[in-house]
Amino acid sequence: MMKKYTVFYYTFSIFSILGLNTTALSQKKNKSAFAKGADVSWLPQMEATGYRFYDTDGNEKDCLQLLKERGMNTIRLRVFVNPSQDKASGHCSKEETVAMALRAQKAKMRIMIDFHYSDTWADPAKQAKPAAWANLSFDALQQKVYEHTFDVLTALKKAGVTPEWVQVGNEIPGGMLWPDGSTNNWTQLAQLLNKGYEATKAVNAKIKVIVHVDEGNNNEKFRWFFDKATEHLVKYDVIGLSYYPFWIKKDYSETIADLQKNLNDMASRYQKEVMVVEVGGVDEQVQNTKELLAATIKAVRAVPDNKGLGVLYWEPQGAKYWSGYGLSAWQPDGKPSPALDAFKE
Template identity: 50%
Template sequence: MKKILCSGILLLSFLNFSCSKGKTDKTPDPVVDPSVTITKGADVSWVTEMEAKGVKFYDKSGAQQDLFALLKSLGFNAIRLRAWVNPTNGYCNTADVVAKALRAKAQGFDIMIDFHYSDTWADPGKQAKPAGWTALDFAILTTTLHDYTKSVMNTLKDNGITPLWVQVGNETNDGMLWEDGRASKNMANFAALIKSGYAAVKEVSPTSQVIVHISNGYDNGLFRWMFDGLKANGAKWDIIGMSLYPSKTNWADLDSQCLTNMNDMVSRYSTPVMVVEVGMEAAAPTESKAFLSDIISKVKAVNGSNGKGVFYWEPEAYNSWQGYGLGAFDTSGKPTIALDAFAN
């Protein structure tokens, strides 16, 4: 998700199949069964780095509080953590992921692990191989991905952590581990990498649900292209994951398009869906709350109760931490009203 810190959502021009820049016809609000419950999560992978730099978090009354406990009190029930192979500063490496996962488990959170298969940010605009993997031929690369995934999963297991969900790749709009796994050039290679990661997860934790994740959850053409291609090449997944980062003026349209896309994914692939990343301007908490309330309702309304959850990406980031302006805490380190949407 790092791609949008300052410049907004990055689209690969050749993958921008069906993004509509105009207003869409207003569709009726979906009917939500009040008995349907979904996961309400947050990606807080920055937390250890923020804490090391002296950043603190406060509840709405101004009392300092541990971030995990604070999110629990706000209605969140799951934590998402990104995994990098060998990051230069150590944050988001396996040891750091385990440390954060243990804190999440202590608060009773379900856990999602998000493998980037890189030493740094992976997203639609960049999918760089880890430095130690760059010279590998494709067969060895596929095996290395499998063995690394299995090693991280075993390390989590050894620490008493069983992720409920595992992403094999992050925002893989054009595949991952470029150039070998660039989907637009070789969908079969990308599918082979997905199959390798899927197998590794299931070998350690058969109950963990494997997610394939791409961005722009409103773009049905992109999703059909990707998952048709993966299916044709024998890839497996348990859940289709998507990102959604609207503005304060277009969120209603994009939410409606996202619901249409989610229902199509369920129908087309018999696969549940999950919005694994959302965010909006921290400076627009009222609009953000409206957006979040609406997308949560729409996920609950997915046909057959196949909408499984909504995760806010780094809500705790404030004062433009690392240039990121889409958190949901105010400048004093307290949650804004945007996060009230997760309490319902």
């Protein structure tokens, strides 16, 4: 009887340990699959103009390493078409993007490419065509979207980099490539978005295509936009959201429940994965920004069926001293803000 009990006990113990290990491995896999990262497109120019990055002990260190030490595993890079050499509003050409993506990959970071389809910033307030595309027919404009997307992604592929995600357009609640691709003409906007999707999949079918809208807490805006996208047969894989309580003059505590509701609704209503591709808080409000980040990460992780893919800070390293941007997360002494410790969880 004792022998049987002992055999049973050890057999049960082994299977229990194996079960626990399997669960632990599964949890580890799910945790590592969650994207935590940042857009760092200013970084090459910051370094070129002499900006230096330091760890908390005051030792100079590579910025990507500092981000990795704070739990980040993903880098997002914007691409302009024919940019100027302005230090803050230019650069981000195909060549510069390839170089930066290669550097990020060597640092074992995952990659997202963000196509602005403009020579400079594209966002809800402005979606200007590249100067070279300004007078093209709509058919020719569609072809340019395809060619530009295909060209950049092919250059990355030749360099040995395949991004996991590609954004077709940047913050496009009003459309892109105005006026042709305005939401006043959804038929044309859908065609332009689908050209970006098709070019991406032609390079690598496994790349996930993101369509990106601002005000991630605004469910009404998102339903309107993605209902229209569905109606016009827009092809995409992931719904990308920006979440900046600062720009709507509210604290995150007033809007985080709305973000959670919208994330869950987008995943369920459209059967898509969701991702906060831009978030940021006031750099001088360290504790509040840390809480904002922790709450945002928690909200995305809580989306049912593992459809919440990740959270990316917009230019944490883009120190106000260098960029004039007050929603970075870097201190005046060149050290990362403690707010970024929220990504370590």
